[in-house]
Amino acid sequence: MLLLLAALLPPGRAAAQEPASEKPARVEAAFLRNFARYVNWPAHAFAGERSPWFVCILGDSHFDDDLEATLRGRQEQGRSFEVVRVARLDQLPACQIVFVDFAQASLRRAALAALKRQPVLTVGHASEFLDEGGIIRLVAGERIEMSINLDQARAAALTIPSKMLEVSREVLENGAVRRLR
Numbered sequence: 001m002l003l004l005l006a007a008l009l010p011p012g013r014a015a016a017q018e019p020a021s022e023k024p025a026r027v028e029a030a031f032l033r034n035f036a037r038y039v040n041w042p043a044h045a046f047a048g049e050r051s052p053w054f055v056c057i058l059g060d061s062h063f064d065d066d067l068e069a070t071l072r073g074r075q076e077q078g079r080s081f082e083v084v085r086v087a088r089l090d091q092l093p094a095c096q097i098v099f100v101d102f103a104q105a106s107l108r109r110a111a112l113a114a115l116k117r118q119p120v121l122t123v124g125h126a127s128e129f130l131d132e133g134g135i136i137r138l139v140a141g142e143r144i145e146m147s148i149n150l151d152q153a154r155a156a157a158l159t160i161p162s163k164m165l166e167v168s169r170e171v172l173e174n175g176a177v178r179r180l181r
Contacts, residue, residue, distance in 0.1 A: 024140035025063045029070035036076040040159035045119035056084045056095035059102040100124040119157050130172050145169045
């Protein structure tokens with residue numbers, strides 16, 4: 001299982017190199033980058049064949065400059081990365097990955113409702129994130145924990161590969177939660 005988790009980290013970094021508890025934002029940024037590698041988006045999620053990945057942070061960002069540093073000069077599937085940070089939902093441009101970082105549950109639920117059925121991978125760390133309609137709950141503490149809402153991913157026309165499911169703590173599918181580890 002550790003090997004599968006290490007596969008989700010960028011090349012040149014192994015899970016054991018840096019415990020998640022040392023710099024959680026850096027580990028989460030690495031996972032956001034690799035979601036672009038593993039998750040499949042429909043073609044209409046992008047403006048053009050070479051359009052960049054728009055990785056957006058909505059709300060109170062805990063990433064500092066870790067996200068920009070992780071994505072700077074990188075490409076996945078022939079696309080570069082652009083980071084966009086906004087405080088409010090009405091400021092959010094078209095993004096492929098949105099990290100929903102609102103502490104207030106009502107703001108998270110409103111954002112997730114607005115993004116529902118759009119080809120957007122929503123990621124967050126709130127304990128209720130999957131139940132609120134988020135796709136991936138990612139928490140980097142003593143260990144990296146990832147949980148996936150397959151129902152919402154399918155509604156957004158995103159395909160989550162089995163490799164990611166195998167390293168997930170729990171998977172929400174057909175309205176039921178399966179705890180995997």
